[in-house]
Amino acid sequence: MAKRSVEVQVLDSDFSVLLRESVTYEFKMESRPKQRFRNFIMFLMFLALTGIIYFSYFCSDSSCSLTPQVRVRQATWSATMNDGISADSDEMMRLGYSIQDSLGQPLSLHSSPINSKTSNPGLSYDDVLNENFQFDMNAHDVMVFLHIQKTGGTSFGKHLVQDLDLQRPCSCQRKRKRCYCFRPNRNENWLFSRYSTGWKCGLHADWTELTSCVDAEFDKNEGDSVKRRYFYITLLREPIARYLSEFRHVQRGATWKHARHWCGGREATPGELPLCYHGESWSGVTLDEFISCPHNLAHNRQTRMMSDLALVGCYNTSYMSTGERNRVMLASAKRNLAAMAFFSLTEFQKIGQYVFEETFNLRFGVPFEQHNATLSSTTLSSLPPSKLRKIHELNALDLELYEFAKTLMYKRFNKLKSRDPQFAERFANLGRLPGRTEFNWDQAIEDTTITSNTDFNTLQVSSYGSLDASV
Template sequence: MTAISRNRLCLAAFAVVLLVCCFLLLSRRHGGSRHLVAGLFNRRWLSSANVDTDPDDLDWPPRPPPDLMQGGSALVLVHIQKTGGSSLNRQFVRAGVRGLPCRCRRGRKRCLCLNSADTDWLFSRGSVGWRCGLHASLAALQACVPNWHRFRPGVRLHYMTVLRRPVDRFFSEWRHVRRGATWQAARRFCDGKPMDPQPELCYRGDDWHGVGLAEFAGCATNPAINRQSRMLANLTGRECLGGEEMLAGALANLRRMIFVGLTEYQVLNQYQLTRGLGLLFNRLFWQHDETVASQLNTSRADLAIAESATSLDARLYAAAERLFFHRTRRLLIGDAIAARADPGLAAAIAGLDTAGLRAVAPRMAAAAGVVLRRLGARGVSAAERRRVRQKVKRKLIQSQ
């Protein structure tokens, strides 16, 4: 063997030893080689193609994806009316996500949410305001957001939303309008631009104060009818007219979203964001079920009216529920902290369909809550709970 060959062999051996030492050092910091591999998996940005991948172990402190922290990606919230989007906004920008800061000023509704590259990591009402219009639909956001001046060229935009049981959401919007509130500034989109002219309003004057449920649901141009499907549709061609085409577009877009939460499962929403996307919130999400809709004494006739007005949304929600529980189950089955909190959970949920998972959702939420608290999320104070309950009572009085 020549001297040159011996030198090359020595250099190769040295490189191997160095790599092994580095791996062992990192492995020690992350709690073992298995945890290191799992940690590397989690810190990848989870696109719609791999969001359901089942990691072998999830017992590590989650961190935001580097791509999100460095300006290569951004989250965009499709904020549908009366689904709890304002609460999610507050969790992002006020309570905070570790590693992704937002600077908030007292008395200001918007917070500055910049990453290490000084670009926005979050595009939502809480961070930039209604830059694309009041409660902009997915179609409106897709036409507008890429032009945002605080994004890098070629930024990857990941859309997310929260859906609510359609009848409850419809009742909540009806009560909102009944007490005199409106979203008159919200524009309806078609083929990538605002409709011209906009659909005729269902009322004359400044608002629709005191409207009854039958009148509210009976106006054909009322945007509350199947609102969730319309907000997530492409709104091109025949989709603009509503119906099956609109629903098909919404269903396709739903499956492509990086996160689809459900208002009724706040703890599991947070768990998906934390374990699936590496977003560790400082505070626990609160499941507040004492909403305006839950306090209504609805008759069978009222329920039938609301169901008729939300028939497409009901099918959209059913699809969202299947997707939601499928993703949650895959994460829980691989979570070592959840396994220690509830040793029989993984086996109990492994073969369940959507109805079965819905039935054991409280058990899943209990295990997820243990995980989130173990990772450092703080609970909601009693004062905050009282404040929200008082707000609901005021709204009920105003909508009588």
């Protein structure tokens, strides 16, 4: 019994000693890596703290801020991904990493609107396609028409004010060529366009001007506490035909020289936008002279008017290289077009009418007419190949934008068509509403000029034809 007791005590003692040694050994083995880990964490925290202090106090915004590049990349990719339309990824990466200084900032940081309010680019097309969407004429929804010269905007603008089947139709004054497009329940405009409000944001205001001005103009009448939804719409036209149409129009005396070209909180200076002619107009200009002027705004007009010019330094062409400026403007124009609630192409009147009616759940009382035989097409057929090639070079951005627009338009059209069980009947009977007859103005209305002694609400009308895209 005593032996067993001794053996137990020895074993317990040995086990106790062995256990103490084991625990001590393991503790010593584990303490070194844990200590290293703690030191590593402390080192990382020190680096992070040092970086924060450096970026906060020593690093300038222009050299360290990543915000402009990130914002431009996001804007660029929104243009390529919207509706499944993709662009060249190399160009997008170049665009994203080439922006410096304050480029890429929101428009409101560059272009001070009338009352310095934040710009409002409106609801996107994706918002419009929401199942619960409805253009609410009784609330504070506003349609904003971006009218680009020689795209058929005169005819489309007249359709908007005279041919829509509305609960409270627009009231038009023949002598003034102006309509009051009020909401059914109060005297507030639901349409911002040439024929409803006049050129309140400038003659043929572009995207840069409209988005920084429209809200301020409505605030003057309705108060700045009103929360509105804006729906931007526009028309594009085949670039070569549009360019030649503008040439013919300028040849007859049109100038648009009183357009504001507002960007960066000011109007473009004469040094930034020199005139191509001396005297009152460029009347009688030859096509060679029209092509040769490097300051001619007809070159790539659609891309310029659809883009956010604040991204390229407005009209300061020395802000970046020509190649970089072109890439940024084109990407911006694609993004803005893809986000618009509605756009159409002059060459596809019937499709445009259907897409508009289905998008806004509004009906026109007349069918849109297609005018393909134009004076510009006659001019085009007589051009020598070398001159035509030069015109293509001068409008390369517009040509790419137009192809992008055509692809996107058909994508939207097919999507709406697939959702419409009555498509065949609807499409065959566009514009056929009972009891409706087409309205004709007393005389044709063309693009306007504004004298220096008048404001942007006073129109001096000239008449050259019933369809401004038909020449």
